[in-house]
Amino acid sequence: MVENNLEGDVVVITGAGSGIGRATAIAFAECGAQVVATDRDLESVTETAALCAPVGTCAPDLLDVTDANQWARVLNDVTESYGPIRVLVNNAGYTTAGRFLDHTGEDWSALVAVNVRGVVTGSRLAAQHMITEGTAGQIINISSAAAYTPITVSSPYCTTKAAVLMFSETLRAELRPHRIGVTAICPGAIDTRFYNSAQYVGSALDRTNERRDLSVGLIARFGSGPDTVAAAIVRSVSTNRAVQPVTAESYLGYIVSRLSPTAMKAVARLSGEGALQRIEHTSFPHRLRGRFSASKGPGLR
DSSP, X not given: OOOSOOTTOEXXXXXXTSHHHHHHHHHHHHTTOEEEEEEXXXXXXXXHHHHHTTTSEEEEEXXXXXXXXXXXXXXXXXXXXXXXXXXXXXXXXXXXXXXXXGOOHHHHHHHHIIIIIHHHHHHHHHHHHHHHHTXXXXXXXXXXXXXXXXXXXXXXXXXXXXXXXXXXXHHHHHHGGXXXXXXXXXXXXXXXXXXXXXXXXXXXXXXXXXXXXXHHXXXXXXXXXXXXXXXXXXXXXXXXXXEEEOSHXXXXXXXXXXXXXXXXXXXXXXTSHHHHHHHHTSSHHXXXXXXXXXTTOOBOO
């Protein structure tokens, strides 16, 4: 696996235009790595590169993770320009919010294309490069505490992140003989714009806005920053843990899911539409929304 010294190592990060991806690019740049920050929004990832400039090296590049041809181009260009790829961070992803029956087949296909197929394609092509070059490497896939915490109003997102978690564990076993490590990072509530930009389905607009504002406000008050996840990602290059929860609630969910799967069913019931509506009919969410203003517009990872 990759050693502690990251000086000069080539690191490719997807979804690096904001949030965890941007924080990770800065963290690797600070460690002396040659960072290639990619995103489907070139302007945002160019801003990330500018933020890295005072502390290290970072080059922006355009990448839609659902396009295998773009993946091939980016990885070939990186290898030719900077040398063998040592670390790939599959961070790009998004979420939807709403009941299962309100999600269409197209909603599912689009989410799977980014959150699962994007990770699989990137891992496959990057591993091929690492094996061809004969160098040790690390593939880091961003899963989520949602991979083992059932949330009924986010069943597609939970499903895709569970897929990333299992994929990472099986890929880890296959790539071990090639000295390539694989780690699944599982963040909890992270204060970014992730949840604020979620695609909402089904609910009436006013109810959707209330739920979004309440969730975003609570996360802004109690959630961890993206730097916390970035630090865990950088550590994973040397520790090579199979699964790395991040934040207290993520660790707790992981432990409970392993020790008592039955207990996690209670979480699913509490997150159901019926339970949410009962809570909304009280004054509780209105008091919370007034106390925890979401004016900054952060979100959940």
